[in-house]
Every structure is written in structure tokens, then in C-alpha cells.
Amino acid sequence: MSRTCASTSLLAGSAATATVAAEKPTQLLVLDEETFWWLAESSHEFSVGLLVRLAKRLRSNNDAVQENIALRRQFEQAALSDPLTGFRNRRWLDQTLPRIVQRHLHASEPLCIAMMDIDHFKQVNDGYGHAAGDAVLLQVGRFVRDNLRPADFAARIGGEEFVLVFPQTSMPGAISAAERLRESIADAAFDYEGSALPQVTVSLGLVELEQGVSPGQLLARADVALYAAKQSGRNRTEWPRRHARPEKVTQTPPQRGGTKSAGSRNRR
Numbered sequence: 001m002s003r004t005c006a007s008t009s010l011l012a013g014s015a016a017t018a019t020v021a022a023e024k025p026t027q028l029l030v031l032d033e034e035t036f037w038w039l040a041e042s043s044h045e046f047s048v049g050l051l052v053r054l055a056k057r058l059r060s061n062n063d064a065v066q067e068n069i070a071l072r073r074q075f076e077q078a079a080l081s082d083p084l085t086g087f088r089n090r091r092w093l094d095q096t097l098p099r100i101v102q103r104h105l106h107a108s109e110p111l112c113i114a115m116m117d118i119d120h121f122k123q124v125n126d127g128y129g130h131a132a133g134d135a136v137l138l139q140v141g142r143f144v145r146d147n148l149r150p151a152d153f154a155a156r157i158g159g160e161e162f163v164l165v166f167p168q169t170s171m172p173g174a175i176s177a178a179e180r181l182r183e184s185i186a187d188a189a190f191d192y193e194g195s196a197l198p199q200v201t202v203s204l205g206l207v208e209l210e211q212g213v214s215p216g217q218l219l220a221r222a223d224v225a226l227y228a229a230k231q232s233g234r235n236r237t238e239w240p241r242r243h244a245r246p247e248k249v250t251q252t253p254p255q256r257g258g259t260k261s262a263g264s265r266n267r268r
Helices: 007-012 033-042 044-079 090-107 121-128 130-147 171-186 215-231
Strands: 111-118 153-158 161-167 202-208
Touching: 033 044, 090 111, 090 153, 090 161, 090 215, 111 130, 111 171, 111 215, 121 130, 130 153, 130 171, 161 171, 171 202, 202 215
Parallel strands: none
Antiparallel strands: 111 161, 111 202, 153 161
16 A cells, blocks of 8 residues: 655755654655656646545545544543532632623623532432432432523532522522522432432522622622521521511521531531
8 A cells, every 4th residue: 555755844845854764664765856846747647636636635634633623622521520420610700700800890780699518418429329329419410400500500519419590590590590490409319229318408509799809709708608607407498587588488497407507507
């Protein structure tokens, strides 16, 4: 089977950069530039054959480039996604939230952020095993997908903690969305391999973007609101008191034991 190399360099008038490595005894025909162009001008068959080979090589190179682009996108997607739930991860949030915040500030549009934590998740892991804990995370993830709008974002930032992003949404709308999600989880029956698990609930801390607040400060405020929800009995949504609570929203009483002491920061 015949092969050509360095023909592209000749056509481009640049120095040859190709190397040839033969795996078995091979006959090599070397053409200088003058002979090459003489053949191209005087032989129609030579010119057609050269064009066919160049077209095949370009197509092969394009295929390789597209494959590399697809692989790079897959690697980037994997690096920014949580492998268990398929949600975005902390790295994605750190990279993307500043742009989301800046866009909403520039457009003077409302934006709300919620920190969500699965209540007593450590008890599930300790009592039923980490595989059961993973099953709970997957089931909670399905409820998140079912209850968020297509424009909303969700990221799992570690363990049983999630961040929910509500673009172009003011506090009343975000409260309704967060409560709808919380209630759907509290009303669901969770199981692992056919065996029922204890009731699963979530707590949420919700805040709205304000001028002069950085993405880090916004997350910190949501974390404070989440801590308040934990301290108030779990299975509830907390937000700054200056925002009125919609009349249709009612907090569900705690479903499990009492709250931690005021000095405890353990949410699990």
C-alpha cells in the first residue's frame, strides 16, 4: 500500500515537518520540489491522485479534530458534574455563579439562591449503609428535577448539601418553589432494594440577591438561613424575615427529634 507524506508542505511552500517510520522493509521514493511540480503540471493522473490523497488526509484530520473536541467536552462535563446525581458540582458553581450574579445585577433582575440539606442524612448512612444513602440522594435528585423549572439550576456541593439557583425569580416565587420541593420530598416514601427507609425530609435556606453582595456572601447568607431552618426543627424553609411569608405556605412541624442546642452547628 502506497503512502505519501510532506506533500502538504510542498503545496504550502513551507518546510517539511513529516517523519516516516517504517514497520517493515519499505521502498521509499523521494521527490524534490522541482520534480514534484513538474509531475503535477504534466500528469493529469498524478494531479488527481494527489488531490484525492490530500482530501482523504484533510477529512481524516477533521475527524480527529472533531473527536478531540468531543472528548474535551466530555472531560469538561465530567469535571463539572457530580457523578452520582448528575447535577452540577461545587467547581461548576464556583465558576458559574459569579457570571449569573453579574448578569442579574447588570439587568436589575431578581435572583434567589437556596441551600438545601437532607435532614438526618448521617443516620441513613450509619443505619442502612452508604449504598442506601446513595439511593436517597438519587431519589431526592429526582424530586429536585421534577419540581424545578427548566431555567433553574441545581448543584450538589458535597455530601447531602445542594444549592438551588432561581434565575429571574423574586423571593415570593422562590419561596413557593422551595416549599413545593420540600413538601414533595416530605410526602414521599423512600426505599432501598425494596425495603422502606425512614421518612426523608430536607431543610432549605433561601436568600435574594441584593446590590453590593458578592456570590460568596450570597452563599454564606443562604447557609445562615439553612442553619436557622435546622435550629428551628428541620423540614422547613427559612428566609430573611423582611420578606413576607405567603399565606398558602405553612411550615411542617418537625418529624423527628428535637433540635440541636443553640451552640451546635451539626446539621446531620
